[in-house]
Amino acid sequence: MDMPDMPVNVPVDDPNADTEWNDILRKHGIIPEKPKDPEPIIQEALLEAAQRAHENRLEDKDLDELAELEDEEDEAFLEQYRRQRLAELSRLEKKSVYGQVYGLQKPDYARDVTDESSKAFVMVNLTASLGTNVEARILTELWREAAVKFGDVKFCQIRADLCIEGYPERNTPTILVYKDGDIKRQVVTLAHLNGPRTNMRDIERLLLEVGAITENDVRLKRKDSDEEINGRNKPTVEEEDDDDDWD
Structure with a gap:
């Protein structure tokens, strides 16, 4: 009568030791391979x-x-x-064929934004109609700076309620990012950036996230500290007159 196969207990002092006996056991799958150093x-x-x-x-x-x-x-x-x-x-x-902020008119929106996005990234600022909207004023200022700095990206601006009838004032400013005829990103107010403290670093980060610029872009190399940028942007916007409001 054949005896059933029974497991064999092989004595192993140290399964991780480099010994000839352990090498034989590893070869036959009796003990696992030694973990790599x-x-x-x-x-x-x-x-x-x-x-x-x-x-x-x-x-x-x-x-x-x-x-x-x-x-x-x-x-x-x-x-x-x-x-x-x-x-x-x-x-x-x-x-860098753009280099400025382009004011949009609703009848020309498809041509100036959707169609143009087949050539480059198009960033649209749906801004507020009221001068009391601090975030809208901040973004208007940053839009000008970014347009000059990143002239290969088209920066546009239009008053939100003239673009979309009944668009809520509380949702402004809204950023729309277009590429190849589609909206790639929508940012409602600056809460998702840095709120009233939003600066060029935040705009650059958004451009990086959507792929409008790359991390090795030489224009990103700046000596300014974040504190200097925040300090420069905030008073500039607060002291600015209401000339930026759309009629």
């Missing part, structure tokens, strides 16, 4: 991170700052990097 993987990741940091050490430098590093960096490398920066700036300049 994570240390080499960690060290490799750290080396790669350090290498990337070294390669990108000049990313936040403008042309003047690059010139100041001539005694610290390899001259040939600096020259190559400077030429890359100039080439990128030249490319962006050629694409």
Whole structure:
């Protein structure tokens, strides 16, 4: 009479030990493979991170700052990097065909926004009719600054109730982002950005999120601190006259 197969208990002192006996057991699947040592993987990741940091050490430098590093960096490398920066700036300049905020009229909306978005990103500011809307005034000011800085993106503006009859004042300002004939993002009021403290950093972050600009865009390299930007934007908007209101 055949005896049924019975599990065999193999004595193992330390399954993780590098012994000939354990190698035999692993080969026959009696004990699992020894876990890989994570240390080499960690060290490799750290080396790669350090290498990337070294390669990108000049990313936040403008042309003047690059010139100041001539005694610290390899001259040939600096020259190559400077030429890359100039080439990128030249490319962006050629694409910067807008450079201002375009006032919209409802009959021309499809042509000036929807159709135009097949060529570039189009950002529409549905603004308020009342000068007491602080967020609308802030965005109007930032819209001007962004339009000049990112001339390859078309920035437009129209009073919300003239564009959409009965559009609630409480929903202004509203940002509509168009690309390839469709609305890619809708931002109702500045609450989803930074409220009354919204500044150019927040507008740039929105442009990054929708893909209108890329993270390595040289125009994002700024020396200003967030505090300086906030301090500059807020009084400028509050002191501004109501000339920006649409009739």
